[in-house]
Amino acid sequence: MSAAQLPERSSFHPWTDPNAQPFITFQNVTKRYGDVVAVDNLTLNIYEREFFALLGPSGCGKTTLMRMLAGFEELSEGSLHLAGEDLAGVAPYRRPVNMMFQSYALFPHMNVEANIAFGLKQEGMAKADIAERVGRMLALVKMEDFARRKPDQLSGGQKQRVALARSLAKQPKVLLLDEPLGALDRKLREETQFELMELQEQLGITFLIVTHDQEEAMTVADRIAVMERGKIVQVAPPMEIYERPTNRYVADFLGDIDLIETTVAKHAKGFVQLETAGGVSLKVASEDVPSVGSTAWFAIRPEKFAITKAKPKSADNLLSGEVWDIAYMGGMTIYKVKLDDGDFAKAMVMNRDLTSGSRITWEDRVWLSCSRDAARLLTS
Secondary structure, eight states, X not given: OOGGGSGGGTTOOGGGOTTOOOSEEEEEEEEEETTEEEEEEEEEXXXXXXXXXXXXXXXXXXXXXXHHHHTSSOOSEEEEEETTEEOTTOOGGGSSEEEEOTTXXXXXXXXXXXXXXXXXXXXXXXXXXXHXXXXXXXXXXXXXXXTTOOGGGSOHHHHHHHHHHHHHHTOOSEEEXXXXXXXXXXXXXXXXXXXXXXXXXXXXXXEEEEESOHHHHHHHOSEEEEEETTEEEEEEOHHHHHHSOSSHHHHHHSSOOEEEEEEEEEEETTEEEEEETTOOEEEEEOSOOOOTTOEEXXXXXXXXXEEESSOOSSOSXXXXXXXXXXXXXXXXXXXXXXXXXXXEEEEEEEGXXXXXXXXXXXXXXXXXXXXXXXXXXXXX
């Protein structure tokens, strides 16, 4: 469940309000390192109290964008505003932001408690308030039993949790998180994601997270910006990006997907008919009208395919083939099917739906079927 799907977040969508004013604005921002363009004429609005994710592979410019907001990198071109203030020339320590570094940057001579309290002491906060805030941060990252330890007595994951607690302790207007949970084990990472969402909601702080982990972005973010080569390819809430990607790059980067190359055969009311190289006709619900004869991709998530040994009596789309491989994932099973034309497609089945009578195994002949509404038509 994403933050946008939590009950208290269900009505939070300021980006749809034409009267809402963005809290953070990147306007035509470019960042060059010599001949290398790390961020390329990028424009982006982020709203107050939003949990926003920059998602993309290494080298796409997401961390550079975050560092410009923090003040650690200067813009080559464009402008950057926070709460209506132009940040040009504003020193990092004067910006109402805090950043959690991937390298932890903990003070080795201080224990965990002192590391978390350091910024609060610098601000002159009262001792009792510091103790209460530090205790709350320790509880958040499950480090109460390690309060007196120094960094060299901690594991990498524990150090990262302390760095997270220290970044949150000052309650900045914007918290910048650069791959914050990468060193945690899977179970703790998932727990911390939900705790982050809850804390962000309680404090009303705008969170900007940089990650290459699609599941992490889908879990925590109100909106996701998918980046490629210094540009933003698509910005939308997690469900929209997953269900309605705008191109193959987004579709393939966010989740597993079957992309079947086809030719546009004809248009009809509310759908487009496609044809595979093997002569199979497929239908996709779409208001787009790509040119007949042009190349398009039939894009469908594996969980939207039904897989059966018997040919369905009726379906908008039918593909046949042979089970090539099977991956048992505990709660689900993924079947890799070699289609009759030589292409491969995946189908996902929740294991609660499997019965001994319907069990599918290697080399079985199977049918993949789906409705025209289950698929997505992509032209690029």
